[in-house]
Amino acid sequence: MTLPGIESFLIGECRAFGVPVGTVWDGWVVAAGDPEPLLSRAGTLRAIVDVAWTGPADAVPARLPTAERLWCENQWINEGRRASAAFAAASCAAGGAEIVAAPDGPPAMVCIVDRSGRALIGRAVAWGLERRRPYRVALMARSLNPAMARAMAMASRARAGDVFLDPFCGSGTVLAERALLGPCRLVGLDIEAGAVDAAGRTLSGFVLDGSRAGRAGTAGGAVGDDASGALQVELRVADARALPLPEGSVTAAATNPPFGHRMGRAADNADLYPRALREVVRALRPRGRVVVLTGDRRHLRRAVQACGSALRQRSEARVWLGGLEPILGVYDRTEAALP
Ligand SMILES: C[S@@+](CC[C@H](N)C(=O)[O-])C[C@H]1O[C@@H](n2cnc3c(N)ncnc32)[C@H](O)[C@@H]1O
Structure with missing residues (x-):
């Protein structure tokens, strides 16, 4: 199941x-x-x-x-x-x-x-x-279901050498699930310092002296020991509307921004979603992918439209999460410039 x-x-x-x-x-x-x-x-x-x-x-x-x-x-x-x-x-x-x-x-x-x-x-x-993951040491009310976070990491098409971004990282569930798929560079940002601390604790079991990680025996898989790369982690307090990242510096992103009812307000998403998505698209390399989970379909749609031909929709599906039916959208960065 x-x-x-x-x-x-x-x-x-x-x-x-x-x-x-x-x-x-x-x-x-x-x-x-x-x-x-x-x-x-x-x-x-x-x-x-x-x-x-x-x-x-x-x-x-x-x-x-x-x-x-x-x-x-x-x-x-x-x-x-x-x-x-x-x-x-x-x-x-x-x-x-x-x-x-x-x-x-x-x-x-x-x-x-x-x-x-x-x-x-x-x-x-x-x-x-899904509740047995050893990394779940810093849970917050906002922490995402790990099975959903794993699906999002998989949808981002995890590849060796990825620079993987979660600009609304919260306690770091999506980052942890991406780490379980193999070595990469993780970039986690959140506007709240408490969330960034929690993400640090979530990922602490993966990162030893900034080098190769290992929580062997992890339910859901352990970090790959691929000799080609170590797991690197960068966590910062930042506003997703103004990412502190150079253009084209990210290969994949997956995130669940505030839905606008349990967390945040739907009215705020009218400004937050288009600005944050535009920033993610700016930071993504051409052919990079962004995966978004949200209950606010209306504002996500508008944000995607505002990116014009710089973003191409691959799929959008209704999913089930704790009594809510948010959508899981998968979009690819094209070669086209942002409008
Ligand atoms: C739904 S939670 C993400 C939960 C996360 N996936 C986890 O498993 O813990 C959304 C996060 O977005 C953050 N946030 C809200 N507005 C933001 C902004 N403008 N920039 C960056 N982060 C923001 C909140 O602090 C919150 O941690």
């Missing part, structure tokens, strides 16, 4: 680690074979469930493997009523299991209802994998 909307990244990881992929649903990738290679290496993976049954939430069958406790997750706030009915039915089908709201260890059985009203019931093999 991953976050709905980023299944294609989990499929890529399954294939890369030799796990055959079958059907894909909302947040679920049905795969066959040994899940072991995914457990320690797939950064977009949140859970593995040994599926006992799937089908319409209002048609859970009477006979299922029994369990003493059944943990139910309702990913879809708007589907609450349908989900409750499915959970109750699943509990009966599982032999009157006690329904618990949150597991205090790996849940024995899980029942999950997706947006289309499909229920999935099965034995949880692994759960909450």
Whole structure:
């Protein structure tokens, strides 16, 4: 299981680690074979469930493997009523299991209802994998889900020799996930000194004396030990509207700016988004890529348009994140000048 909307990244990881992929649903990738290679290496993976049954939430069958406790997750706030009915039915089908709201260890059985009203019931093999990253030592309320941050780092097309920028770095989750993909130079900027401190603590396990990093055994992968390069990190307090970076000095960027409701104000994004995106495009080399996650689609669209032919959209997808449905946009810097 991953976050709905980023299944294609989990499929890529399954294939890369030799796990055959079958059907894909909302947040679920049905795969066959040994899940072991995914457990320690797939950064977009949140859970593995040994599926006992799937089908319409209002048609859970009477006979299922029994369990003493059944943990139910309702990913879809708007589907609450349908989900409750499915959970109750699943509990009966599982032999009157006690329904618990949150597991205090790996849940024995899980029942999950997706947006289309499909229920999935099965034995949880692994759960909450994205929360186990050892770098998560400086969490802030704003810290991004690591599975989403990994998808963003992957979407930036991580390459050896990258200069990778996050101009709204917060506690540094996107930077850490990029570091896990291999050596590069990370540039993290934030307007708040407290966030830059947090990003420093997040990345401290990766950077030893400014040279090669190593958190061996990291869930989601360890920093590559490619002899061709070390991980370098530059973190600074800076305003994304006036980046302290020369033109063409960055090869890739990925970021989640304030969405404008839990953090910041939508009215402020009208100024922030176009100015910050223009700065990122100025700093990007031609053929560089920028990945943006935001709940403020309107202001992102306007900001992209304002960059004219200097920026070409590759994809925009709705994703799911903690009850919100932000968009994940991927854009390429062209050779054209900014208007
Ligand atoms: C949604 S948070 C990013 C969270 C981050 N991805 C993480 O995992 O912690 C947005 C960040 O943008 C920063 N910010 C807001 N306005 C800014 C600006 N004008 N320039 C740079 N950073 C800014 C905030 O301080 C905040 O840390």
